Amino acid sequence: MALPNIDVTPIGSLRSIEEGSRVVVRGWVYRKRVLKNKVFLVIRDSSGIVQVVFSGGLVEEASRLNIESAIYVGGTVKREERAPGGVEIQADGILWEFVGEHFPINEDAAEADSELLLDLRHLWVRSRKMQAVLKIRSTIFSAVHEYFRSNGFYEVQAPTFISAAVEGGSTLFSLDYFGTPAYLTQSAQFYLEALIYSLEKVYTIAPSFRAERSRTRRHLTEFWHAEMEMAWAGLRDVMKVGEGVISRAVERVLQDNLEELSILGRKTEYLERIRPPFPMVSYDEAIDILRNKGVQLKWGDDIGADEERVLTLQFEKPIHLHHFPEAVKAFYHKNDPQRPETTLSVDVLAPEGYGEVIGGGERIENYDELVNKIRRFGLEPGNYGWYLDLRRFGSVQHAGFGLGMDRLVMWICGLDHVRDALPFPRDMRRIRP
RNA sequence: GCCGCCGUAGCUCAGCUUGGUGGAGCGAUGGGCUGUUAACCCAUAGGUCCCGGGUUCAAGUCCCGGCGGCGGCGCCA
Numbered sequence: 066m067a068l069p070n071i072d073v074t075p076i077g078s079l080r081s082i083e084e085g086s087r088v089v090v091r092g093w094v095y096r097k098r099v100l101k102n103k104v105f106l107v108i109r110d111s112s113g114i115v116q117v118v119f120s121g122g123l124v125e126e127a128s129r130l131n132i133e134s135a136i137y138v139g140g141t142v143k144r145e146e147r148a149p150g151g152v153e154i155q156a157d158g159i160l161w162e163f164v165g166e167h168f169p170i171n172e173d174a175a176e177a178d179s180e181l182l183l184d185l186r187h188l189w190v191r192s193r194k195m196q197a198v199l200k201i202r203s204t205i206f207s208a209v210h211e212y213f214r215s216n217g218f219y220e221v222q223a224p225t226f227i228s229a230a231v232e233g234g235s236t237l238f239s240l241d242y243f244g245t246p247a248y249l250t251q252s253a254q255f256y257l258e259a260l261i262y263s264l265e266k267v268y269t270i271a272p273s274f275r276a277e278r279s280r281t282r283r284h285l286t287e288f289w290h291a292e293m294e295m296a297w298a299g300l301r302d303v304m305k306v307g308e309g310v311i312s313r314a315v316e317r318v319l320q321d322n323l324e325e326l327s328i329l330g331r332k333t334e335y336l337e338r339i340r341p342p343f344p345m346v347s348y349d350e351a352i353d354i355l356r357n358k359g360v361q362l363k364w365g366d367d368i369g370a371d372e373e374r375v376l377t378l379q380f381e382k383p384i385h386l387h388h389f390p391e392a393v394k395a396f397y398h399k400n401d402p403q404r405p406e407t408t409l410s411v412d413v414l415a416p417e418g419y420g421e422v423i424g425g426g427e428r429i430e431n432y433d434e435l436v437n438k439i440r441r442f443g444l445e446p447g448n449y450g451w452y453l454d455l456r457r458f459g460s461v462q463h464a465g466f467g468l469g470m471d472r473l474v475m476w477i478c479g480l481d482h483v484r485d486a487l488p489f490p491r492d493m494r495r496i497r498p
Numbered sequence: 499g500c501c502g503c504c505g506u507a508g509c510u511c512a513g514c515u516u517g518g519u520g521g522a523g524c525g526a527u528g529g530g531c532u533g534u535u536a537a538c539c540c541a542u543a544g545g546u547c548c549c550g551g552g553u554u555c556a557a558g559u560c561c562c563g564g565c566g567g568c569g570g571c572g573c574c575a
Binding site: 096098099100101102103104105107116118145147148149167168169170171172174175179180181236251252273275277278279280281282283284285288289290291292367369370371412421422423424466467468469470471472473483494 | 499508509510524525526530531532533534535536537538567568569570571572573574575
């Protein structure tokens with residue numbers, strides 16, 4: 066049946082509409098309460114929810130509408146203390162309807178954070194919780210683009226099919242590319258390094274793929290990666306852009322999504338203090354802090370998830386953890402000339418135990434230094450042909466980072482698991498829906 | 499790769515320690531209810547207790563094996 070050709074009022078704007086006005090709203094049945102002579106349907110659209118009261122001759126038709134049925138309904142706006150949100154609609158007619166089958170997700174399942182919600186993700190995205198996360202995610206993506214573009218970065222695109230690894234080779238998804246082996250990209254970094262010699266400051270937001278058999282709340286096999294690279298730049302510049310982009314995202318969410326944060330139960334005071342500058346903590350200092358907290362660590366050990374948690378709980382803001390030892394960072398990180406056993410590297414760790422959201426630093430711009438380090442890491446320089454080539458033609462000091470967009474959303478929303486930060490997560494054991 | 503945990507109604511789970519005729523809430527169906535807020539009240543239907551083997555007079559419960567799932571670590575964003 067064709068949709069009614071009529072103006073509709075977004076539910077979210079009803080609060081500002083004069084009492085007594087006649088409106089038509091459309092949406093899906095979110096709650097249903099049937100009494101003898103009245104039916105209360107709470108209708109949901111993308112902008113909010115409103116209670117619609119059906120009485121008299123409309124009771125029978127309204128009571129046939131199951132949860133998640135779709136409806137156009139006309140009625141009169143009324144201020145009503147007893148209604149959720151303080152406004153309701155006294156229905157005078159159902160203009161259009163689609164009576165759905167019984168919706169398979171009930172309150173029990175929704176409370177439980179169950180596997181069912183992942184199996185039925187195509188339906189669960191309708192929930193108020195997912196709706197709130199997706200709105201905040203949209204704000205965050207917008208803010209990240211906005212930050213880069215307003216700071217002189219060009220947006221670029223790198224290929225998804227690639228022929229070689231950025232780092233090792235074990236975490237690549239392989240595929241058959243017309244008879245030759247190929248892989249899905251795990252980072253656009255090398256391509257961005259090439260592009261800085263054209264555009265100087267570049268960024269991209271794109272999926273990266275990691276075939277890691279990870280079973281943690283922070284890992285996906287397909288994740289949205291915001292990466293940037295800058296010519297003529299060093300470690301301090303990476304930190305500045307990192308804290309800038311994160312702060313902008315938080316600021317925009319606080320500006321645009323207070324209602325969504327409240328739906329998620331996310332307290333804003335954790336977010337309100339997120340402003341530059343972020344504390345800088347060197348690897349050496351981190352080891353000291355952790356030892357004072359009773360964590361047994363020796364210099365050179367990597368700082369794992371448990372250590373990150375202890376460390377970040379000491380701070381209210383994200384921290385720049387910098388100068389990691391050579392062995393715990395990938396080969397392309399530049400060693401600090403002042404202290405060659407360390408690298409000009411930085412991770413940004415989100416507070417409240419959330420941990421790493423950014424990894425980056427200064428890259429090696431010298432050809433021989435890069436070849437030597439590739440060999441020192443037991444890798445084959447021949448596999449890095451065009452990447453090494455970049456060091457032969459006007460090579461300059463440069464630096465960049467990768468930001469896990471899904472992790473950023475997870476932290477800002479206060480979620481328990483990164484897979485709830487995007488609509489259709491991919492992990493080791495899940496490729497549908 | 500390593501370490502834990504779980505599998506019982508459509509869904510979420512209790513029952514297992516100490517073996518003795520399968521339970522609750524939600525959902526569904528039917529009925530009731532003068533304004534509900536995850537409405538409420540009454541009733542009804544709904545089961546291969548993951549699979550296979552073993553112990554036992556008797557196994558959802560104990561033992562062995564298998565399958566499936568979950569969480570954490572490592573790895574990273």
